[in-house]
Every structure is written in structure tokens, then in C-alpha cells.
Amino acid sequence: MAYLMIVDDDEDFASAAAKALRADGHEVRIELETAAALKAMGERRPELVVLDVMFPENSAAGFDLARTMRHEHPELKDMPVLMLTAVNAQFPLGFSSRDIDDVWLPVDEFLEKPVNLDLLRSKVSALLARQAPVRSGK
């Protein structure tokens, strides 16, 4: 069981997703904006982040947070990020290529909204299982 963080400005969705993930025994913290999420990650490092892309003041805030984690915070560098969007290199949705370039943003998994909660749970489990050897090795 793991400590997870959901970063999404939609509290209703975040609560529903958290409910489903808690049913699998995970401890889940919800953050509604990215700056607070980064601060909370500094206080206690989650083992996985479920991250939305678009936030009210910045339509690419999710990308910005992931990039900050990857490039400016060594302790968060390897944390799995499950991005809640259909946005990818094939469907850029108006985001710049800098936002979605794999070099800039090596997110681990995408999951399109509306989210199938069973799929969310299985993807989270798979990502945590992939991380498990790393964690046990530390």
C-alpha cells in the first residue's frame, strides 16, 4: 500500500478518484493546485502522483509541475506521474511541443478523462509495482 497524491482542481473528481484508490488500501492526499502540491511533496514524498493538466490560471500547469519535479527537485525526479489527459504528441490540443515532448516531460502514463476508475486503479497498481524494485533497492 502506498502514499499517493492526486493534484486536480476539480474536487469532485479528485474525491471520487481518491475514494476508489483508498479502497485498494492506499493513503491518498488531494491537492487542488500545483504550488500547494509541490509544497506538500516536499513535506512528505508521495510514491505516485495522479496529475491533471489544466488548472484555472494556467492551462498547462500540470506539465509545468511535472517538469519542475523532473528537472528541479532531485528527490522527486523519479516519482511516477500518471497524467490525466488525452494530450500527447499525437493530439496536442494547442499545447506547445515543448509541453509534450517526451524529453521535456517523461511522464510515466497517460489516462484520458473521463476516467474509468477500474483502469485508474490498475494503472496505479502497475506503476507502483514497477517502482517496487526501485524502492526496495533503496
Added chain:
Amino acid sequence: MPEISPAAMATYDLPLSAAGRPPAHAAGSEAFGYLPESLLVGNAVWFCRLRWLVIGILTAFGLLNLVPGLFLRIGLRPQPVWPFVVAAILSVANLGFLAHARRLGRADARDGGKANLWAQILVDLAVLTVVVHYVGSLETNVAFAYLFHIVLACIFFPRAPSFAITAIACALYTGCVVLEETGVLGLAGIYADSALRRLIDRTSAAWLVNVGWAILTWAVVAYLTAHLSGMVRRRDGELAETNRLLVQAQNERTQHMLRTTHELKAPFSAIHANVQLLLKGFYGPITAETRDILQRIAARCDRLGTEIKEMLQLANLESKTQAPLPRVALDVAEVLRRCVAQVRPTAEARGVAIDENLQAATAEAVEDHITMLFANLLANAVNYSNPGGHIRVECTPGSGDGPEVTIEDQGIGIPPDKLPRIFDPYYRTVEAVQHNKESTGLGLAIVRQAAEANAVRVRVASAPGVGTRFTLKLPPAAKPDSSLQSET
């Protein structure tokens, strides 16, 4: 309530959008301004090419002068020197103009075309005055050659410079005649017998009438040409501006649609997620009736989810503001195989069989577009088939003109008069709605956009009650991958 002092208030002026701005200063000023630099440079090169023709004619004229007795036999005075001198001067000047214009073209310069054209016209007018003097300023019509430059200047230049060029032409011609009439320049007409010129000179009003009439003609031609050219350029500018606004509006509309659809996803995702929680019993057991209602909500959520996804796909395909995706050599059979695998569970659930005959074939296209295209056609084939029906999916490499893909069903078919409309967004035939109420009406619109973006030719043949066959001709890959040539 305490009043806030104006100094303490932050202000912000809402900028007007393009649609709210006063229309097109550019279009209005274009009519009275110079043409764009690229056009000026293009015309400078074109002038130079025309000038080689003039140089050729002058040289030929000079050579004919050298044929003994030829000119005298037809009543002309041999003038063997000036045609060669003028041709040489024009050649040197032309080489200079051409080199300058080409340098401007290569450097993508923002200025210089105007100066080049001005220099060309001034040199031409000076050289033409020399020619007019030697051919005969009053006894021949050669002076009307000034009109070529006047008309071209009026077409390419704004009104004031073109009138200035007209004035320079008039001054040069008048100066030439005056210098001849006052004896500063000796008479040098082309006719062997100078009686005609002497007669004109003896009639004091003749040269004034000739020069006056020529100048009047040039002035009228210049005015008419400048006026008409201005109208055409103004109209041209207005059309260009309208086109720009239309393209911008289309892009803004697509971006707005993308954002709106994306925004709709947020509340919808929350509804969808909470319904799933209730259905899965996260909040305790529910009655059969509640479950039935929740399942209906979930089903509508699934349909709305599909619709939002298709709207986003369509808006992305229509969007012109994003950089085009790379076209790659694509294993068409493999893409088809993946798409068939996706729809097969649904087909089996409906009792519909899918027969595959997929030969290796390589096309050059955007993989995701082609995947969307196939997925939508296959989904339609499954959705509009009857239980027990067969779907034939075939891929052949084609005869050098690109792979050919056929997706054929034995479903409800499409009435012939409705075929032209099936690719319109949200269009659904009555028969289609009766057979499958879940359709969004966007699938074939996505097919059209994906086909257009990848130059895929689509042919549909259908008969009600018999079935529908889509035949696709994909663009061939530039360099076919030899590893894909063997049949799979």
C-alpha cells in the same frame, strides 16, 4: 463607503479583438502604397528579362545597318554606331540591375526592390530619349515608346511616383525636341530624306502640336492606368484582408471549440467517476431500481465520453494552428490488424464476423490519422451490420500507386441520395438512427478530415439492405520498406 482615489486604482484597457478593430488600414493604404517587396523584386527581374529582348532588337537593328545599301534602298539613313552603343550601355546596366535584384531575392531583403525599379526606369527613360533623338523625335511615332514605362510605373508604383515618372518622360521628350529645334542637337532622324522633318520645322506650330498632343496622351493614359490600378489593388488588398480574417476566425473557432470541449470534460468526469463509485458499491448496497437508473446514467456518460473524444479529434484534425504531424512510412496491414482487434469483441457480441485479408502494404501518412480513419470505418461497419452478417477487411499493396484498403459490410446500407452528406458532421440518416441510436454522427466527419489531411482517396458504394463498401487509396510511401514486402 470610502472613495478610492484614482491614483490607487489599477487600470486595464481591454484590447479589441481582430474582429472588433476597424477594418484593414493595410487594405486601404495598399492601394496607394508600393507593392510588397517580394513582388517588386519579382517585377525587377521580369523587367530585366524584357530588356534583353530590347537589347537584341537594337543589336539586330545595328547589324542590319551594316548591310551595304540595305537601308538606303528602303529610304532609311544608315546609323551603324548608336544602336551598338545603346545596346552596350543597356547590357551593362541590365547586368547590374539583375545582379542587384537577385541579391535582394536571396537575402529576403525588406527594401531595395523599389530603388532597383526606380533606377531601371530612369536609365530606360534616358536611353529611350537618345533613341528618340536618333530615330526621329517629331517625324516618327517612336516617342510613344515612353508609354511602356509610364503604364508599367502606374501599375507597379503608387500614384505620386508614377505621375513623377510621367512628368520625367514628358520633360525628357520636350527637352530633346527643344534642343533639336534650337540647334543644340543636330538633326538625326532615321529617314534618308529629311524633307518631312524640315516641313515640320518650317511650320512653327507643328512641333508644339506634336509634343503637346503626346504629352496630353501620356498624362491621360497615366491618370487612367493609375486610377484603375489603384482600384484593383485596393480590391486586392480588401480580399487579402478578408481572407486573413476568415482564416483567423476559423482558427479561433477551432481553438475555442477545443477549449470548450476540454472544459466540459471536467464536470463530466466528476459525474462519471461518482456514478462508477455508486455502481461499484463504494457507498454501500443499492436497490435494483437505483442500479438500473445508475446504469442508464453510466451508459449516457459513456456515449457523451465518446462524443467529447470525437469532437476533440475532429477539432484537432481541423485545427490549422498546430504544426502538422509527421508523415511516416506506415505498415497499413498492421494498423488495420490493430483496429480490427479493437472492434472484434463488439462484433462478436453482435454476432458479426470479420474476415481479414491483409497483405503487406506501405503508405506514407500520419499514423494516428490513419488509425482514426480505419477505426471509425470499422466501428460503422460493425454498428450498422445485422446479426449474422460478415465484414470483409482487405488490404492490397496496389499497383505502385499506393495501398488499397476495402472495408465492406452487409449491413443496412445508405440510400443513394444521402451518400453525398454522410461525411458532414452530425449528419445521420434516419435508417442509421433507427438501427443504432448511440451514433454521434461524427465518425465519418473524422474520416473525411483524416483522409484530406493524408491525401487518402475515399470511395463509398452502398445499397439499402445490401451493405456498404468503403474503398480507400492511400498515398504510397516514398521509399517502401523492403521488410514489409513479403505477404504476412
